[in-house]
Amino acid sequence: MDYGLHLIGRHGVNFVTKLGGLFVLLGKFLASLREIQRSSGLIFEQLYDLGVKSLPLIVIISIFVGAVSAWQAAYQFKFIGAPLRYLGQAVGKAVVIELAPVLSSLVFAGRVGAGVTAELGTMRVTEQIDALESMGISPIRYLVMPRVLACLLMVPFLVIFANFVAIIGGLVVSMVGVNVSSETFLNGFRSSFKLVDLINGLIKAGVFGLIIGIVGCYEGFNTRGGAQGVGKATTTSVVISSVLILIFNFVFALLLFRI
Amino acid sequence: MDSPLVQIEQLHKSFNSLQVLNGVDITIHRGESIVVIGQSGCGKSVLIKHVIRLLEPDKGQVVFDGQDLAQLDTKHITAVRRRIGMLFQSSALFDSLTVAENVGLGLKESRRYHEEQIKEIVREKLDMVGLTGAEQKSPAELSGGMRKRAGLARAIADNPEVLLYDEPTTGLDPITADMIDDMIVELNRKLNVTSIAVTHDMKSAFKIASRIVMLYQGKVEVDGTPDEIRNSDNPVVRQFITGSAAGPIHAR
Numbered sequence A: 001m002d003y004g005l006h007l008i009g010r011h012g013v014n015f016v017t018k019l020g021g022l023f024v025l026l027g028k029f030l031a032s033l034r035e036i037q038r039s040s041g042l043i044f045e046q047l048y049d050l051g052v053k054s055l056p057l058i059v060i061i062s063i064f065v066g067a068v069s070a071w072q073a074a075y076q077f078k079f080i081g082a083p084l085r086y087l088g089q090a091v092g093k094a095v096v097i098e099l100a101p102v103l104s105s106l107v108f109a110g111r112v113g114a115g116v117t118a119e120l121g122t123m124r125v126t127e128q129i130d131a132l133e134s135m136g137i138s139p140i141r142y143l144v145m146p147r148v149l150a151c152l153l154m155v156p157f158l159v160i161f162a163n164f165v166a167i168i169g170g171l172v173v174s175m176v177g178v179n180v181s182s183e184t185f186l187n188g189f190r191s192s193f194k195l196v197d198l199i200n201g202l203i204k205a206g207v208f209g210l211i212i213g214i215v216g217c218y219e220g221f222n223t224r225g226g227a228q229g230v231g232k233a234t235t236t237s238v239v240i241s242s243v244l245i246l247i248f249n250f251v252f253a254l255l256l257f258r259i
Numbered sequence B: 001m002d003s004p005l006v007q008i009e010q011l012h013k014s015f016n017s018l019q020v021l022n023g024v025d026i027t028i029h030r031g032e033s034i035v036v037i038g039q040s041g042c043g044k045s046v047l048i049k050h051v052i053r054l055l056e057p058d059k060g061q062v063v064f065d066g067q068d069l070a071q072l073d074t075k076h077i078t079a080v081r082r083r084i085g086m087l088f089q090s091s092a093l094f095d096s097l098t099v100a101e102n103v104g105l106g107l108k109e110s111r112r113y114h115e116e117q118i119k120e121i122v123r124e125k126l127d128m129v130g131l132t133g134a135e136q137k138s139p140a141e142l143s144g145g146m147r148k149r150a151g152l153a154r155a156i157a158d159n160p161e162v163l164l165y166d167e168p169t170t171g172l173d174p175i176t177a178d179m180i181d182d183m184i185v186e187l188n189r190k191l192n193v194t195s196i197a198v199t200h201d202m203k204s205a206f207k208i209a210s211r212i213v214m215l216y217q218g219k220v221e222v223d224g225t226p227d228e229i230r231n232s233d234n235p236v237v238r239q240f241i242t243g244s245a246a247g248p249i250h251a252r
Helices: A002-035 A040-080 A084-125 A128-134 A139-177 A182-192 A195-221 A227-256 B044-051 B074-081 B099-110 B115-128 B144-156 B174-191 B202-208 B226-230 B235-242
Strands: B006-015 B018-028 B033-037 B059-064 B084-087 B162-166 B194-199 B211-216 B219-224
Touching (some): A040 A139, A084 A128, A084 A139, A084 A182, A084 A195, A084 A227, A128 A139, A128 B084, A139 A182, A139 A195, A195 A227, B006 B044, B018 B033, B018 B044, B018 B211, B033 B044, B033 B202, B044 B162, B044 B194, B084 B144, B099 B115, B099 B144, B144 B162, B144 B174, B162 B174, B174 B194, B174 B202, B194 B202, B202 B226, B211 B226, B211 B235, B219 B226, B219 B235, B226 B235
Parallel strands (some): B033 B194, B033 B211, B084 B162
Antiparallel strands (some): B006 B018, B006 B059, B211 B219
16 A cells, blocks of 8 residues: 555656656746747758658558548448448548648657657767856757747648548559449548648648647757666656647647537 | 866755865966866766856855856857856767767857858868768767767867866776877867866876866865975875875765
């Protein structure tokens, strides 16, 4: 009993400390935006490294996301006896509202969130972050701000591509595997497409990007120990980002997509 | 005597339940070359990191040129840090930058120099540490001794008044370690700096120190000139400088 309470207490304290730390880092990130111009070179570097270099991976997963959603929708339609002319509509809605923002963000958390934590964690344990501070350079401005900003801007950018590629994937499967013509599929997609859905999806993606950036930098900055510490921090970063993405996605569903 | 440049007063620091520093008092005047010695894990690196506020005291204070470091805002602590150069134990070179970019980073970010001036300063500092022509090398291409020298060039890039050396010879072969010691003595003289080094290498300590301070059980055990330390009859000091396993200090 005592041990159980002790365990709950310890995890409770750790949870509150981590949550507080994430908010403090978010505040420091926002404050550092005053010096955005000074860090423009570093920001462009991160936009390219974190965002543009993620594009091939996002394209590959999006093709299959679109393909499987078309196939599964057709399977469900057959099961309930719904006409296949609604396939484009079903795939389009699912991709734009949920699949592209959420799955792209989860993949981004795995590739970029983990990378940011491992890089900053290694810099922490090898005293490189201390060295920056000792030279009078703010690690928040130099390291955190460009990375978080790149995540915040590049996840929506990647989701735009993911939407497009996933629809193509769905279209190809509909034509080849389900025997629905491209015209029928695209007509269905067009009839249900709403700009507000796309914008809401991109807003979600921006928030998910912010989560990935802040969590990735926080875990990296708070890495302790050597290689084992870096590995642990990297795993924690991906786990926390992924869980927060799914929790926030549900909150967005309640707020933005009213039934 | 002039007013002290660095004054460490009743410094206490603990990590979780481990009390590392337990009331350290050290006063350092301009031009002195202080070496802090002590067993591994006795808090030497923790002490030196307080001088540049990489760590903050639990109790006590560190006063730099009359300013309590804990009271300084970002702008003022940045100004203090630019007056101090630090060589880290692991050299702490930035992997993603070349040697020249490492040495010039502080200058570039201070926005007080043009690109051409930075190039010139980098070349001059690399010459001073014997790394002429290594500008475009990456840290991964350097040996342990070269990394220390590149770290040293970075530490002196902005002509600091104070140089901090964290275990400058640890992990180096005896010949390279001696060369680094010679370089430190030479730089201290040439640049007319005040220096604080922490080490457990007694050969290095005797070579570079004008004064040696020994930490033991979180406090200053002894503070004196190299000759006073060499001739001390304090059993803790005797055991440490002779490197004997027998005595009041227990191996960690």
